[in-house]
Amino acid sequence: MVKIVDTIDLNKLYKDLVHPAAGGLCLFVGTVRDNTESKEVTDLFFETYDEMAILEMEKIRQEAIEKWKLEKVIMVHAIGKKSVGEPVVVVGVSSAHRKEAFPACQFLIDELKKTVPIWKKEYFTDNSHWVSPTP
Amino acid sequence: MVKIVDTIDLNKLYKDLVHPAAGGLCLFVGTVRDNTESKEVTDLFFETYDEMAILEMEKIRQEAIEKWKLEKVIMVHAIGKKSVGEPVVVVGVSSAHRKEAFPACQFLIDELKKTVPIWKKEYFTDNSHWVSPTP
Amino acid sequence: MVVIKAFGQVKEQVGMGEFRIEEEMQNVKSLRTYLSDKYPAISWSSVAIAVNKQYAQDQDPLHQGDEIALIPPVSGG
Amino acid sequence: MVVIKAFGQVKEQVGMGEFRIEEEMQNVKSLRTYLSDKYPAISWSSVAIAVNKQYAQDQDPLHQGDEIALIPPVSGG
Numbered sequence: 372m373v374k375i376v377d378t379i380d381l382n383k384l385y386k387d388l389v390h391p392a393a394g395g396l397c398l399f400v401g402t403v404r405d406n407t408e409s410k411e412v413t414d415l416f417f418e419t420y421d422e423m424a425i426l427e428m429e430k431i432r433q434e435a436i437e438k439w440k441l442e443k444v445i446m447v448h449a450i451g452k453k454s455v456g457e458p459v460v461v462v463g464v465s466s467a468h469r470k471e472a473f474p475a476c477q478f479l480i481d482e483l484k485k486t487v488p489i490w491k492k493e494y495f496t497d498n499s500h501w502v503s504p505t506p
Numbered sequence: 507m508v509k510i511v512d513t514i515d516l517n518k519l520y521k522d523l524v525h526p527a528a529g530g531l532c533l534f535v536g537t538v539r540d541n542t543e544s545k546e547v548t549d550l551f552f553e554t555y556d557e558m559a560i561l562e563m564e565k566i567r568q569e570a571i572e573k574w575k576l577e578k579v580i581m582v583h584a585i586g587k588k589s590v591g592e593p594v595v596v597v598g599v600s601s602a603h604r605k606e607a608f609p610a611c612q613f614l615i616d617e618l619k620k621t622v623p624i625w626k627k628e629y630f631t632d633n634s635h636w637v638s639p640t641p
Numbered sequence: 642m643v644v645i646k647a648f649g650q651v652k653e654q655v656g657m658g659e660f661r662i663e664e665e666m667q668n669v670k671s672l673r674t675y676l677s678d679k680y681p682a683i684s685w686s687s688v689a690i691a692v693n694k695q696y697a698q699d700q701d702p703l704h705q706g707d708e709i710a711l712i713p714p715v716s717g718g
Numbered sequence: 719m720v721v722i723k724a725f726g727q728v729k730e731q732v733g734m735g736e737f738r739i740e741e742e743m744q745n746v747k748s749l750r751t752y753l754s755d756k757y758p759a760i761s762w763s764s765v766a767i768a769v770n771k772q773y774a775q776d777q778d779p780l781h782q783g784d785e786i787a788l789i790p791p792v793s794g795g
Contacts, residue, residue, distance in 0.1 A: 381516040389591045391540040395795075397611070398533040399604065401718045405526040417717070420648055420710055423694040424717075448717055456524045460718045469534065469615060476532070477608045480718060488691070488710070489717030490649035501650040502716035503687070530718075536795045552794070555725055555787055558771040559794075583794055595795045615795060623768070623787070624794030625726035636727040637793035638764070 373428035373446045375421055379458040390442035393465035397472035399480045401460040403453050407502075413494050417450045417459060420488040424448065431482040439475040441466045446479060448489055508563035508581045510556055514593040525577035528600035532607035534615045536595040538588050542637075548629050552585045552594060555623040559583065566617040574610040576601045581614055583624055643672075643703055647711045654683050655711075670699040672709065688713050720749075720780055724788045731760050732788075747776040749786065765790050 372387050381400070388396050403415050428446040435444055442465040449459050462479035466472045483489075484504070491502045507522050516535070523531050538550050563581040570579050577600040584594050597614035601607045618624075619639070626637045642663050652658050666672045669690050677685050690697050691710040703709070719740050729735050743749045746767050754762050767774050768787040780786070 381520050385516050385535065385593065389537055389593075391590050393537060394539040395534060395536045395615075398535070399530060399607065400520065400533070401530045401604075402524055402528060402600070404529040404602065418648060418652075419717070420646065420691075420694075420712070423691055423710065426694055455526050458520065458524075465537070467539065469536075469612075472534070473608050473612045477604075480530075480604060484715070484718045486696075486715065487717050488648065488712050488715055490713065491716040492649075501653070501713065503650070503714045504716050553726060553729075554794070555723065555768075555771075555789070558768055558787065561771055619792070619795045621773075621792065622794050623725065623789050623792055625790065626793040627726070636730070636790065638727070638791045639793050 372443075373425055373432055374448075375419055375424060376447055376449055377451060379447060379449050379461055381458070381461070384445060384447060384461055384463065388443050388445050388463050388465050390465045392467055393442040394467055395469045395472055396463055396465040397469070397476040398461060398463035399476050400458050401480070403455045403457050403459060405455045407493060410495055412455065413496060414455075415453045415459065416492040416494065417448070417453065418490045418492070419448065419450050423488050427487045428483065431479060431486070434482070435464065435475050435478055438478070439464070439466065439471040441471060441475055444475075444479070446483060448483075448487070507578075508560055508567055510554055510559060511582055511584055512586060514582060514584050514596055516593070516596070519580060519582060519596055519598065523578050523580050523598050523600050525600045527602055528577040529602055530604045530607055531598055531600040532604070532611040533596060533598035534611050535593045536615070538590045538592050538594060540590045542628060545630055547590065548631060549590075550588045550594065551627040551629065552583070552588065553625045553627070554583065554585050558623050562622045563618065566614060566621070569617070570599065570610050570613055573613070574599070574601065574606040576606060576610055579610075579614070581618060583618075583622070642705060643707045643709050645709045645711060649713045651683060651688055651711045651713045655680055666703045668699065668703055669697045669701045672703060673699065676711075719782060720784045720786050722786045722788065726790045728760060728765055728788045728790045732757055743780045745776065745780055746774045746778045749780060750776065753788075
């Protein structure tokens with residue numbers, strides 16, 4: 372399941388991810404940090420190219436399913452304005468054995484940050500800018 | 507925070523784990539699997555030596571804090587009867603950068619399974635037994 | 642005619658989230674040349690171009706009605 | 719006198735979750751010998767012993783009122 376949402380509810384996502392054949396699940400939740408390169412961040416704003424973001428997330432999801440033995444894989448990104456401490460992205464996998472879960476989950480978030488057309492604007496106390504990740 | 511609980515609520519645990527200086531958090535959730543060595547499992551029952559389990563989890567938590575740069579670390583285990591698909595354990599960390607989060611979270615669950623005095627009884631359709639992990 | 646969607650920083654720089662180009666464009670490279678001429682202030686080398694929701698290369702052809710997206714460095718997560 | 723708590727499989731095998739031993743025990747090893755004699759059916763080599771909520775070694779001394787726990791292989795998570 373891949374989705375763009377307004378708000379993230381972990382208990383709901385748990386239900387999407389749990390599977391009778393899975394002994395465990397690994398989740399990564401990206402949250403809004405209060406600083407970037409020592410500047411104080413007040414809010415973030417996320418914008419996406421929805422339809423393409425879904426397609427790119429689905430590609431990553433399929434790649435993970437090919438690389439590891441997984442039961443379920445979810446990728447959910449929030450859009451709009453988010454404040455410090457709020458969840459903005461959740462990726463997660465369930466698998467029979469936990470050995471697969473950790474690298475698979477890390478792969479999802481690493482790839483999401485590389486290719487999925489989502490953009491983040493950082494708001495500071497005095498100004499704002501679109502984030503351009505340094506490679 | 508380390509805790510023995512009756513039921514696990516991920517949205518509550520998120521609040522315990524999130525930190526303004528953390529950009530992300532990694533969670534591992536252990537769930538009840540429907541089979542073990544190809545026998546069908548109907549339920550699990552968890553018993554703990556509460557006070558010692560808390561002490562052992564706190565040791566693991568401190569070790570993780572020494573090994574990685576983490577903001578918060580939680581270990582929560584449920585007790586009592588749990589059915590297929592229910593969460594039984596959650597370990598998680600929050601950190602400024604996600605690179606630390608994955609190995610730290612895996613360390614928590616690996617160590618928990620080695621030393622924390624918690625026991626699992628598996629119920630099958632016809633009988634039950636206490637699980638004795640093969641090393 | 643192609644439809645162009647712009648996002649993030651590029652959207653702010655061109656001043657709109659969606660516009661059309663009526664001129665015929667042979668391929669992605671011709672589009673890049675057109676955009677560089679029209680918006681010289683944007684550093685196009687860091688902007689990816691998607692055609693019909695797939696990342697595209699310079700030599701990929703463009704067709705009437707294609708949905709083009711101007712994709713500045715992504716920063717999700 | 720020491721208080722003994724038993725858990726999991728061992729609790730079922732000794733038939734109770736808590737009991738006392740009135741005999742003086744010098745150390746964990748003496749306790750192991752005592753338990754092996756009293757409950758020969760239990761495979762004591764796989765049972766860890768905790769004294770006052772800490773894993774203990776054979777040579778660790780026991781004192782009046784210590785809280786002992788019999789810890790079969792753990793299987794949490």
